[in-house]
Amino acid sequence: MNKTRLSKSARRDERTGYLLILPFVLAFAVFKLYPMLYGILVSFWKRNSLRTRASTDFAGLDNYITAIQTSTVWTSFLHSIVFSVIYVVLVMLLGFIVAVLFNKKFKGRTAVRTMFYMPYVTNMIAVGIVFKYMLNPTHGPVNALWRIFGSTGPQWFNSPVLALPTTTVVAVWAALAFVIITILAALQDVPEELFEVADIEGAGRWQKIRYVVLPMIAPTLFMLLTICIINSFRNYTTIVALTNGGPGTASRVLSLQIYEDAFTYSKYGVAAAEGVMFAAFIIFVNAIVSKVRSKCLERL
Amino acid sequence: MKKIALAAILVLLIALPVFAGGSKEETTDERVVTTVCRASYANEVWYNEMNKAFEEETGIHVIVQPTPGNDDDHDSKVNIDLAAGSTIDVIPSLGPRYYAARVEAGFFVPLRELVEGAGINAEEKFGANLPVEEDGDYYSLPSKIEAYCVFYNKDLFDKAGIPYPTGAWTWDDYRETAIALTDPENGVYGSFMNAENPWTILSSVQKEDPFYTEDGWCNFDTPSRREAIEWFYDMSNITKCQMPVDEMLNENVSWNYYAMAGDHLAMFSQGNWFTRLLNSQADYPRDWKYGIALTPAPEGANNNIVSAAYNSINVNAEHPEEALEYVLWLSENQWRFEGGIPAYAEMTEEDRQIAFGAMAEASEGQITVDDLYNCLVNNGMGAVQSDIIGTAADEYNRIANEELQAYFLDLQDLDTAMANITRRVNEAIQSYE
Numbered sequence: 094m095n096k097t098r099l100s101k102s103a104r105r106d107e108r109t110g111y112l113l114i115l116p117f118v119l120a121f122a123v124f125k126l127y128p129m130l131y132g133i134l135v136s137f138w139k140r141n142s143l144r145t146r147a148s149t150d151f152a153g154l155d156n157y158i159t160a161i162q163t164s165t166v167w168t169s170f171l172h173s174i175v176f177s178v179i180y181v182v183l184v185m186l187l188g189f190i191v192a193v194l195f196n197k198k199f200k201g202r203t204a205v206r207t208m209f210y211m212p213y214v215t216n217m218i219a220v221g222i223v224f225k226y227m228l229n230p231t232h233g234p235v236n237a238l239w240r241i242f243g244s245t246g247p248q249w250f251n252s253p254v255l256a257l258p259t260t261t262v263v264a265v266w267a268a269l270a271f272v273i274i275t276i277l278a279a280l281q282d283v284p285e286e287l288f289e290v291a292d293i294e295g296a297g298r299w300q301k302i303r304y305v306v307l308p309m310i311a312p313t314l315f316m317l318l319t320i321c322i323i324n325s326f327r328n329y330t331t332i333v334a335l336t337n338g339g340p341g342t343a344s345r346v347l348s349l350q351i352y353e354d355a356f357t358y359s360k361y362g363v364a365a366a367e368g369v370m371f372a373a374f375i376i377f378v379n380a381i382v383s384k385v386r387s388k389c390l391e392r393l
Numbered sequence: 394m395k396k397i398a399l400a401a402i403l404v405l406l407i408a409l410p411v412f413a414g415g416s417k418e419e420t421t422d423e424r425v426v427t428t429v430c431r432a433s434y435a436n437e438v439w440y441n442e443m444n445k446a447f448e449e450e451t452g453i454h455v456i457v458q459p460t461p462g463n464d465d466d467h468d469s470k471v472n473i474d475l476a477a478g479s480t481i482d483v484i485p486s487l488g489p490r491y492y493a494a495r496v497e498a499g500f501f502v503p504l505r506e507l508v509e510g511a512g513i514n515a516e517e518k519f520g521a522n523l524p525v526e527e528d529g530d531y532y533s534l535p536s537k538i539e540a541y542c543v544f545y546n547k548d549l550f551d552k553a554g555i556p557y558p559t560g561a562w563t564w565d566d567y568r569e570t571a572i573a574l575t576d577p578e579n580g581v582y583g584s585f586m587n588a589e590n591p592w593t594i595l596s597s598v599q600k601e602d603p604f605y606t607e608d609g610w611c612n613f614d615t616p617s618r619r620e621a622i623e624w625f626y627d628m629s630n631i632t633k634c635q636m637p638v639d640e641m642l643n644e645n646v647s648w649n650y651y652a653m654a655g656d657h658l659a660m661f662s663q664g665n666w667f668t669r670l671l672n673s674q675a676d677y678p679r680d681w682k683y684g685i686a687l688t689p690a691p692e693g694a695n696n697n698i699v700s701a702a703y704n705s706i707n708v709n710a711e712h713p714e715e716a717l718e719y720v721l722w723l724s725e726n727q728w729r730f731e732g733g734i735p736a737y738a739e740m741t742e743e744d745r746q747i748a749f750g751a752m753a754e755a756s757e758g759q760i761t762v763d764d765l766y767n768c769l770v771n772n773g774m775g776a777v778q779s780d781i782i783g784t785a786a787d788e789y790n791r792i793a794n795e796e797l798q799a800y801f802l803d804l805q806d807l808d809t810a811m812a813n814i815t816r817r818v819n820e821a822i823q824s825y826e
Contacts (some may be wrong), residue, residue: 142825143498146476159824165817231643251642253804340642341799357469358788359476363824 129216136359136365143359156366166367168342169350172257173371176346177325180268181263184321185314187265188272193302195273196280213270213305224263225250253343254338260344264331268324279313280306308393315386326375347371426692428483428717429474431566433468435459443582443730447722454714464648467722467783478709482716483723485536486703490780490787492524492533500533501705507717508534519724520738521776533703534724535736536760540769541664541698541779543567543689544671547682547759549574549659553567558686561773564624565598567660567689571634583634585651585658586625588641588801589794591698591779592662597621598698604781604789611818613793614811622797622807629801638801651784662688664768665752669732672755682759684808687769688740698775701736702727705801734769743772792817 099107136157139150158167195206212220228249230236239246249259283306291301307314329348332338338345347367355364434440435457444455456620457487458481462468463722468491471484475495484500496802497502508515515523515534518630522535543558550557558566568823571583586592597617606612628635636646636658644650651661652670656679661667668685688697704723728735735744749765781789800810 142499143472143476146498163820163824165820188809189792225645229643231640248639248643251639251802253799324622339795340802341795341796341804343799353791356473357465357791358785358825359472360824 132365133369135361136369138362140362140365141175146359148360152362153243157370159363160366160370163363165342165345165363166244166347169275169345170371172343172345173326173328174348175257176261176264177322177329179258180265180325181321183262183265184272185318186271188276188317191268191269192273192276192280193273193306195277210272210333213269215267216328218334220263220267220329224335228259250336251340253340253349256340256344260331260335263335264325264328267331268321272321275313276310276318279310283309311390311393314354315382315389316388318383322378322382323375370386405787422517424451424712424715425456426453426483426712426719427481428719429456429458429460429467429471429481430485431464431513431604432459432461439732443727446730447719451718451722453718475707479707480709480711481707482710483719484705484707486533486705488700488702488780489524489778489782490790492703492705493782494786495705496524496526496532498782500708502708502710502713503528503530503532504706504717504720505530506532508721511546511717511721512535514720518738519736522736522738524701524703534707534720535701536704536723537662537702537727538730538736539666539700539702539733540776541662541687541688542768544655544661544663544667545684545686545762546655546659547684549657549681550684553659557684561695562688562689564689564691567635568624568628568632568710571631571660575632577633577635579657581657581659582636583659584628585636585661586628587646587648588638588798590781590790593797593801594618594621594793595662596624596694598777598779599691599696600694601696601777604784609784610822611789611815612674613789613814613818616617619807619811622810624799626801626807628804638798649677653688655679655683658682660686662697665734665765666753668756668760668765672752683756683762684804685699685764687772687774688766692776695774696777698779699770699776700779702733740770785818785825788821788825789818792821 111267117173135151137154138148139145139152139155140148197207227233228235230245230248230251235249236246242305247255250256260292287305287309288301291305296304326348328346329352332346332349334345336344338349351364351367351371354360354367410494429783430440431699435482445456448454458509462470464487468487470489472495474481475484482815484495485749486495505515507559515531516525520536522538524533525531533639539557545558547557553576555570558697567584573583574583586595592596597615597620600617601614602617603612615754625688639652644654649670650707651658651663652667652673655661655671671679671683703747706713707721710716723734727733729747732748732755734740734748737744740748744764746762749762749769752765753760753762780786781793783789795808796805801806
């Protein structure tokens with residue numbers, strides 16, 4: 094539409110629209126865009142000690158090379174991937190199963206739903222304290238089962254093998270409600286008639302899920318998948334609350350590495366380079382998910 | 394028109410908080426000085442009484458900004474604040490590691506001229522405790538020193554029929570005593586030491602084994618360091634007379650653990666600052682008696698571990714004159730309120746009575762002024778500082794703690810731990826500018 098042909102009232106509406114989105118645009122520019130661009134700039138500056146905290150000397154790719162050559166960065170990156178894979182698989186699978194169950198009517202459904210939603214509004218540090226007590230090998234109620242048979246049971250947070258998966262499961266428990274609510278909303282939009290047709294066709298429970306439910310809620314599932322992948326890498330609070338990266342470096346993830354490099358060791362340049370590379374990786378993963386999503390939705 | 398007005402009001406309402414910076418602190422001619430402290434200090438009686446006394450004496454109002462979090466959080470936040478150009482006047486640094494990094498960063502005002510201008514000869518007054526830098530100046534005045542010692546549970550010694558430790562002793566003596574005191578059936582450990590620097594490498598610190606090579610690289614893997622670490626491993630994992638590291642992790646052991654759980658821990662290597670906790674029945678109720686003994690020493694290295702607290706003036710201080718008055722006053726008085734040891738070159742009998750009298754009195758007869766003086770100051774030992782100081786020191790400290798923790802948990806052998814520490818610390822040194 095040609096702008097010059099807009100009526101006076103339409104132009105006024107347009108101006109009002111711009112004014113209404115202005116606060117968001119301003120806040121986005123000040124609190125998101127500027128720090129993001131500044132972070133990218135810092136990754137090219139020699140700013141890796143308290144003494145050089147304000148330096149704008151150009152470092153070229155030095156910070157990126159240093160980050161790549163640091164063994165802990167790679168270990169932390171690997172741990173982040175492990176955390177992400179376990180998190181995304183579990184949260185999507187469990188979220189889907191529980192949402193399908195919640196979509197059916199049963200006695201006490203409201204109470205059970207509320208119980209599932211509660212972790213989502215609980216502070217992660219409080220969650221950490223509770224789980225550290227629950228999974229304590231000597232005093233915790235979970236390991237009481239092992240103590241009956243004379244063993245202390247698994248060292249959930251002190252074992253290099255179990256620390257990261259245990260932490261991930263706690264993160265899944267805390268995040269499950271969001272996935273359940275979103276899938277449940279999508280399930281409730283599936284027309285009842287489709288299930289009636291499926292019944293007439295003689296479809297079983299699994300066939301209904303495969304040929305009715307999944308195609309209908311696929312766009313929601315892909316949207317959730319993207320969100321879950323992004324959230325899985327935002328795991329700093331969970332790790333700090335439960336293991337602080339230990340034992341040794343067994344559950345050290347990249348978000349913790351970046352935080353410590355920047356704010357504990359004042360290596361702002363290296364930390365910014367790590368952050369930029371990590372962000373690029375997450376964008377790359379989501380680009381793949383987006384491609385898969387397009388192909389899958391085309392087929393449906 | 395109404396829509397535009399409404400939208401404009403909304404924009405204004407949302408944008409206002411962004412630009413609302415807060416008013417200036419002083420609205421009158423009142424003289425003020427600003428400082429930061431750990432959150433735990435803000436509620437401590439001594440800290441508030443100390444600032445009140447300063448205010449009464451000088452008429453300068455002290456504005457304190459507490460930092461939430463633990464000690465490491467506090468220091469990181471202070472560093473970030475300073476790096477961002479904070480105008481806080483007086484910056485305290487506990488221990489030489491953070492102090493040295495801040496001096497190197499150029500955060501502090503050189504004090505020699507200012508202190509001499511106030512008619513004080515700091516070198517004479519504080520002696521070796523004054524941190525004189527390579528440029529010949531000093532950037533802080535020490536407010537107290539902290540010396541290591543061993544606290545012990547007299548009840549557990551009595552129960553085991555073992556005499557209390559007196560006079561000089563070695564780490565081998567300590568180990569034998571700890572083994573004799575350990576009673577697994579009743580959950581009693583003969584020893585408790587935090588599983589981190591410097592406790593995991595105590596004897597090598599006492600031997601002054603350097604942490605860096607002459608050309609500035611990691612020098613952690615030395616025979617004396619290995620000996621110290623293996624000794625700690627033996628105590629925790631073989632003789633099990635020291636609480637093992639996995640149990641510490643399960644118990645969520647923090648720095649003040651012994652004050653809460655000393656009823657089943659016979660000996661505890663810490664420093665004089667811990668008397669404050671042991672004497673506080675309100676915060677740490679205790680139904681057992683404690684005593685104090687010298688820090689054991691390895692053969693041929695009769696040194697105790699000593700640390701210090703410093704106060705400096707920020708180069709961006711908003712009230713530099715008041716800051717100088719506060720720093721000078723703290724160097725004379727902080728130890729009196731906190732119950733610490735003055736950082737003076739020489740302690741007078743009066744200083745001794747003030748410093749240790751309050752601690753002894755608060756202990757209700759469990760320790761005496763002489764016990765304290767003889768263990769902490771007049772102990773015939775030399776002094777070495779506990780921190781790793783040098784390039785990437787914070788990272789060095791954390792890496793050593795992480796890798797040694799994995800060793801004590803039997804997740805890797807000592808050779809691997811040492812190789813990992815050396816490699817990772819060298820990477821950290823390389824990345825530091």
